[in-house]
Amino acid sequence: MENGVVINVLYFARIAELTGKRTEQLALPAPVTVTAWLAQLHEAYPALADVSVLKVAINKKHAQADTLIQDRDEVAIFEPVTGG
Template sequence: MKILYFAWLRSKIGVPTETVELPAEVATAGALVEWLKTRSPRHAEALANSKVVKVAVNQEHVPYDHPISSTDEVALFPPVTGG
């Protein structure tokens, strides 16, 4: 699975993208965020307050209970506002 990080998530994790092999038990966007926290201290810090982390799967905003698969592209980003 390809994961893209944006804004301060990218800065805190230290990479713009990464490709990961998902464990079988990671089947939703929320489970992915929780699993990513275990990858490194940087991931854990960046994703600590997962309530503010938004998820898009294949360029579509999704809730945390949205199913994911290994062929998806997942983007993680903070809330975005405009003016």
């Protein structure tokens, strides 16, 4: 894909249940920030209610909202973990 980005997405716990997938390969037209990608993900999977609270790791490192997702990145998405 010319100028495009292909990423491998890993879904965990309830996110996997809501999307019906554990992994997925996605093609994006260009690199995108975590915030913009989460908005796109919410469009694709409306069951993901409040995507702003979801946590994202890129290549096994926690990512901030403005982190750029690049070609061939591994992007993991999960809910915040709460202690109890």
